[in-house]
Amino acid sequence: MSKPASTSASYDLHPSVAYVQSILANLEAKTGHSLEAWVARVKAEGPTEAKARLAWLKTQGLGTNQAGFVAQRAAAAPGHAFDDTPEGYLAAAPGYVDAQYGGKKAHLRPLFEQVVALARGLGKEVRVCPCETLVPFYRNHVFAEIRPFVSRLDLGLALGDPATVKDLSGRLKDTGGSKKKDRLTHKLELSSAADLAAALPWLVKAFERDGK
Incomplete structure (x- = not known):
C-alpha cells in the first residue's frame, strides 16, 4: 500500500541541516581531511565501540561535534537526514510526517x-x-x-x-x-x-x- 501524499505542499529546510553542514564544511578546512576520509580512517584505525570511537576521534584533533558526526556516519545505521545534504533532508521530510x-x-x-x-x-x-x-x-x-x-x-x-x-x-x-x-x-x-x-x-x- 502506498503512503498518503502530503497536502501541505513541500516542506522547508530545517535549521539543523545548515548547522550540521557548517560543521562538516569546516572539518576539512580545520583538519585537512574530508568527512569521507575521516569515516574511512576511523573504520580502519579506530576502535569499533561507539564511545571509544568518539574518544579516539577527539585524540586526533576533532572537536566534540565534529567527532560525533564522523562517528555517527561511521556507524552501521548512519543517522537521520539532519546529518545529510539539504536535498537529503527535503526528500526525507514527507516520510517523517507520513510516519507520524x-x-x-x-x-x-x-x-x-x-x-x-x-x-x-x-x-x-x-x-x-x-x-x-x-x-x-x-x-x-x-x-x-x-x-x-x-x-x-x-x-x-x-x-x-x-x-x-x-x-x-x-x-x-x-x-x-x-x-x-x-x-x-x-x-x-x-x-x-x-x-x-x-x-x-x-x-x-x-x-x-x-x-x-
Whole structure:
C-alpha cells in the first residue's frame, strides 16, 4: 500500500541541516581531511565501540561535534537526514510526517494539514520543518510545533512569560517551558476542526512575537 501524499505542499529546510553542514564544511578546512576520509580512517584505525570511537576521534584533533558526526556516519545505521545534504533532508521530510500520522493516528492527518495551512497563512516567511516525532514552525526561531497523540494534536506555542499570558477560556496550558528556558511555553490540545478557531489567535500571537 502506498503512503498518503502530503497536502501541505513541500516542506522547508530545517535549521539543523545548515548547522550540521557548517560543521562538516569546516572539518576539512580545520583538519585537512574530508568527512569521507575521516569515516574511512576511523573504520580502519579506530576502535569499533561507539564511545571509544568518539574518544579516539577527539585524540586526533576533532572537536566534540565534529567527532560525533564522523562517528555517527561511521556507524552501521548512519543517522537521520539532519546529518545529510539539504536535498537529503527535503526528500526525507514527507516520510517523517507520513510516519507520524500512520496507524492509529491517521485520522488526525487532515487536522494536521489544517494547522499547517493556518501557519502558512500567517506569512511567506513561515517555514514548516518536520522532525521524526513532531513538526515545528519557524519564523526567525521556532514559534510553534505540532505533536500527534492517538486522540489529539498538541499545538506547542512560544508565548513567553505565563504571567503575561491571559486566557479566559482556560484552554491554554502552561507547559513549564518558561521556567526551563524553553522557547515553547504553552500548548493547546486539538481534537477537531472546531478547535482551530480558538487556536488561531494564539498561533498569530506566537508568530508576531517571533518577529520582534
